[in-house]
Amino acid sequence: MTIHASFKAFSKKRGSRFAVEDLTFDVPAGRVVGLIGPNGAGKSTALAGLTGLVEATSGRATVFGCDYRALPRPATKVGVNLDGMDVEPGLTGRRHLQICQLAAGSDKENVERVLGLVDLAAEGNKKVRDYSLGMRQRLGIASALVGSPEMLVLDEPANGLDPQGVQWLRKFLREFAASGGSALVSSHQLMELEKVADEVVILKQKTLFRGTLKEAKALGGGSLESAYFKILEGSQ
Numbered sequence: 001m002t003i004h005a006s007f008k009a010f011s012k013k014r015g016s017r018f019a020v021e022d023l024t025f026d027v028p029a030g031r032v033v034g035l036i037g038p039n040g041a042g043k044s045t046a047l048a049g050l051t052g053l054v055e056a057t058s059g060r061a062t063v064f065g066c067d068y069r070a071l072p073r074p075a076t077k078v079g080v081n082l083d084g085m086d087v088e089p090g091l092t093g094r095r096h097l098q099i100c101q102l103a104a105g106s107d108k109e110n111v112e113r114v115l116g117l118v119d120l121a122a123e124g125n126k127k128v129r130d131y132s133l134g135m136r137q138r139l140g141i142a143s144a145l146v147g148s149p150e151m152l153v154l155d156e157p158a159n160g161l162d163p164q165g166v167q168w169l170r171k172f173l174r175e176f177a178a179s180g181g182s183a184l185v186s187s188h189q190l191m192e193l194e195k196v197a198d199e200v201v202i203l204k205q206k207t208l209f210r211g212t213l214k215e216a217k218a219l220g221g222g223s224l225e226s227a228y229f230k231i232l233e234g235s236q
Contacts, residue, residue: 002029004151004182005050005078009059012045018205019045022059025201025210027151027184032177034197034213035186036228041204043186044083047153050184051080063151075104079144082155089129093120093139096128097146104147114142119168133160141169152176152183158192170196194224202228208235 005027012019020042027033035043048054050061052068063078064071071077087096097111115121118138123131131139137160144152152173158166173183173196187193193200200216202209208231209216213224220227 003027004029005061005063005153005184007046007050007059007061010046010049010056010061011058012042012049012054013057014045018042018057020049020203021206023061023203023207024059025207027182029150029182030177030180031198032173032183032185032196033199033201034193035184035201035203036188036190036193037203037208038232043203044155046203047082047155047184047186051078051082051153053082073105073147075100075147075149076106077147077149077151079147079149079152080154081140081144081157082153085140085143087128087136087139087143090127092125092127093131093135093142094124096139097124097142100143100146106147110146110148114145117145117172118142119165134162134165137161138165150181152181152185154183155186156188157185158187158189166192190225190228200224202231204232204235208232 003026007023007025010023011021023046037043045054049056050063068074068078094111097114101108101111115124118141120135120138120142123135141157158169161169176183197213199212201207216227217224220230
């Protein structure tokens with residue numbers, strides 16, 4: 001099985017305490033992996049460590065066998081949309097994607113392709129300051145896709161999307177995985193994640209559970225949400 005990303009005993013200390021400790025799991029090709037846990041559990045730190053934004057205190061997080069920053073053209077391998085990745089509000093959506101495309105070193109045609117893919121073609125010349133939350137979220141996903149990556153790292157991608165947008169995201173992620181891509185998705189929306197994830201990692205500083213969605217649901221009587229709360233309660 002081809003592995004697109006890997007955490008090997010990844011730990012990050014902030015001051016005297018661990019934000020994440022001894023995190024170990026893989027993101028295989030063709031799979032959607034859901035990363036879940038309460039606020040402050042270390043999910044954002046893990047994603048930042050994987051994408052080169054924070055240094056590990058110990059252990060390692062790699063993509064395609066190396067540090068994210070060692071990839072020659074990282075955006076063409078890993079598409080990233082993390083919480084806090086703001087867009088200049090005075091730019092149009094199209095101009096923002098053109099800048100992302102230039103930075104990625106990908107084809108110019110990708111700008112119009114991803115605008116259409118996330119249903120923003122008609123809004124491409126509107127300034128980002130005039131976008132709704134859902135439109136900003138779609139633009140963030142488009143930014144991650146403009147390099148035509150093999151893997152996606154998405155933090156709360158359904159946040160702000162309307163029901164139609166959530167349905168689109170679900171279908172897109174399944175098709176992306178079916179084509180051989182992979183996705184690591186952090187989300188609080190457990191019922192939605194249950195419809196798209198192949199594997200689940202439950203995190204609260206340390207790994208509380210890692211396994212297939214089927215294995216997780218079995219712990220909760222057929223429900224990921226029930227399994228999640230049962231596992232959290234057992235960790236206290």
